[in-house]
Amino acid sequence: MSGPRYRVELADLAAHRYRVTLTLDRPAAEQRLHLPVWIPGSYLVREFAKHLSGLTARQGQQTLAVEQFDKAGWLVRCSDQPRAKPLVLSYDVYAFDASVRTAWLDAQRAFFNASSLCLRAVGREGEPHRIELARVPRGWQVATEMRAAQPVQAGAFEAADYDELLDHPFEIGPHWQGEFTAAGVPHRVVVAGAWPSFDGERLLADVQRICEAQIAFWGGAPFERYSFLLWAVDDGHGGLEHRASTALICARRELPTAAEPAAPGEAYTRLLGLFSHEYFHAWHVKRLRPAEFAQFDYQRENYTELLWCFEGFTSYYDELFLRRAGLVDAPRYLKLLAASVNGVLNAPGRRVQPLSAASFEAWTKYYRPDENSPNTTSNYYAQGALVALCLDLSLRARKSSLDALMQRLWVTSGGGPVSEHDILAAVRALAGDETATQLQAWVHGTDELPLRELLTAHGVDWRDDGRQGVAQRLGLRVRESALTGVQVSHVLTGGAGEAGGVQARDEILGCNGWRLRRLDEALFLLTAGETRLRLLVSRDQRLVELDVDLPPALAAAVGLVPSAGAQPARRRWLGA
Structure with missing residues (x-):
């Protein structure tokens, strides 16, 4: 293999330090290298280079100078002779960030996204990239969906290009793992840090139901295998999607135990919603995605006004698929939906910042909240989910559905990039100009959504719930x-x-x-x-x-309950 090759050593567990060696055959005379400043799916410049240190370069026995030209970019002047030796760069990366977006290393576990560890060799991004793991402690397992290198070598993996390299996280350690098949596709759940009472079989069975429902929704899986990489900690919750896997973090109390009731408790339901959310992203974000994300620029912000669709619509479907998979009943689902409604209604910022602007400004506002954020910003996750609900119910009133819209976009885009124009065109094709115009107003304006009217028309009562403290x-x-x-x-x-x-x-x-x-x-x-x-x-x-x-x-919150005596057809969207 002549593409970039990375040797990733778990060099010092106690000091949380990886040692990375990048070997580059046929380097450019002036070889530029970059470390990404962000990771796709998390819209914040995180400055991964702040954890890189001790960068050195050599060709054969000759040590070369390394010039840093910006916060995450370096230049090495190499020999341009045809028979010159490969360029070898070595550096350390400190890894002690307990999140799904970066890297971690200690005596119990290793985890990394290549965006935190692997320099990008400018001009070589389209070539195959190889990772070799070294100094992995005895008894530790490696979990990733990056394909094994050929010929097969223990701890060696390869990606078709730099984009694919960054899209396969690694979970390494003495973790628990279990497998199931959904619609004929092998799936794996890996859990690090679980309590001894963790009921892995229950988690596998419930997640399998979610996966089967979503594969049926989309008409097939766009991957050959899929892995859920979950880290259980004292307190935490979140996930980051990838093309054939997701990295997740949860509080241990969210994991099921033998004492978990047949109907999932509140904490476990939250975890299942996280699994559902990130799995849906395998289609909706990783393939079907904003046109602005057709090609990523890893060195600066990548702007789009469509996160209300790609995160918000996913947030609508994540809990809805718990209902469709039979994991929660209709009243329980409506309770989850009411929590989202109340969260949005209790934030004055929804009347200030349109969702399109919230999407565009995610880089500076959503991921950097302060004490004034509820007054000036809208939430493209929660409020975008309510736009999805309103659009779904509006489409259903016209003999269509949001399901039909999503599936149409998947087919017409070939599972690829779409623009707002494409989304609106699909809405017009299903329900006419009026619905498309209404969607534009919901996304680019700040008027209240017609939640109460639409829910009432579809068999759900809107009630006052409790009194304000x-x-x-x-x-x-x-x-x-x-x-x-x-x-x-x-x-x-x-x-x-x-x-x-x-x-x-x-x-x-x-x-x-x-x-x-x-x-x-x-x-x-x-x-x-x-x-x-x-x-x-x-x-x-x-x-x-x-x-x-x-x-x-006044009333403390909104409560949502099925209307007594409503015709079942009115609540078909609810599966009731």
Whole structure:
């Protein structure tokens, strides 16, 4: 093999250090190298180069100078003689980031995405790339969907090009793994860090049902094998999709045990929703994807206005497939949907930032939230999922469905890039100009979505659920406990708290002369008919007194339940 070759050594487990050696035959006279600054699927410049150190270069016995020309780019001036020796670069990478996007190494586990470890040799991206693992501890297993190198060599793998190299994460360690077949396709679930009570067979059986439902939806699998690479930790939750695998992280309490009821509990349901979400991405993002992502630029932001579709629509289908796979019933699904509705309705930013802008600005806003984010930003995951719901119900009123739209886009694009124009054209073909125009307004405008009307028309009642607590009545988001007291994390635009002068980062110490440990205790400090709260807050070591008017309690949330006596056809989208 004459393409770039990487030797990845698990060099120092205690110091969390990989040692990488890149060998490049026939280097350019001025060979440029880059390390990516981001990884596809996670729209934030993460500066992976900050963990690279000790970069050296040689040809044969000659040591060459390495010139750094930008934050993640290097230049090596090589001999241009036809019989010159290969260029060999060596460097260390520190790996102690507990996420699915980067790299990790310790005495229990190794994990990496090649975007964190493997320099890109400019001009050689289209050639086959090879990875050889070295110094893997005895008894550790290697899990990846990158194909084994030919001829077969232990610990050696190869990819067709640099893009494919970056699309196959590695999970290495003494992990648990199990297999199942869905629609004739082999699947593997790998779990690192699980409790001894973990019920792997239950997880395999439930995930198999999700996979079979999604393969049937799309009309076949676009991969020959698939792996779920899950790391269980004390606290965490997330995933990153790849073309034939996904890297996942969850809290251990989300894993099923022998005590898990037949109907999944709340924590386990959340985990199954994560599996469903990332698996759906194998079609919708990895193949069917924004036109702007037809070719990635790994050295800078890649902008698109379509994350409301590719992340938002996936977020609609992830829990819907739990229903379709029979893992939750209709009332339970509606409870999950109501949680999404309430999350969106409780963020004033939905009336400020259109979803198209939220998609485009993900690089600077979604992944870098602050105390004002709920007031100025919309969530292309959750709000995009509600656009998908509205579009689905609107299409169904016209004898079509979002299913039909997704499948049409898959066929017409050949499972490849699409633009907003393509999406709107498909909507017009299924339901006419009016529906396409409405979709444009939902995505590029900030008016409220017609959720209540559409759900009611499709056999779901919209009901008030509970009464607001003091924080909601004041338009505050707080963190509170008996030990830490009441800490204000967010002040929502237009709320009584904002009007009364409460600020994010305030600690609310007392009310009406009494010490507070929880904000709802303030209700016990008011006499009949009294609505004025005299708050004592700590702000940057100063004690500040504030007079805040407490508005009347409204419904705390929206509840969604199946309409009594509704015709089954009205709830066909719900599988009920």
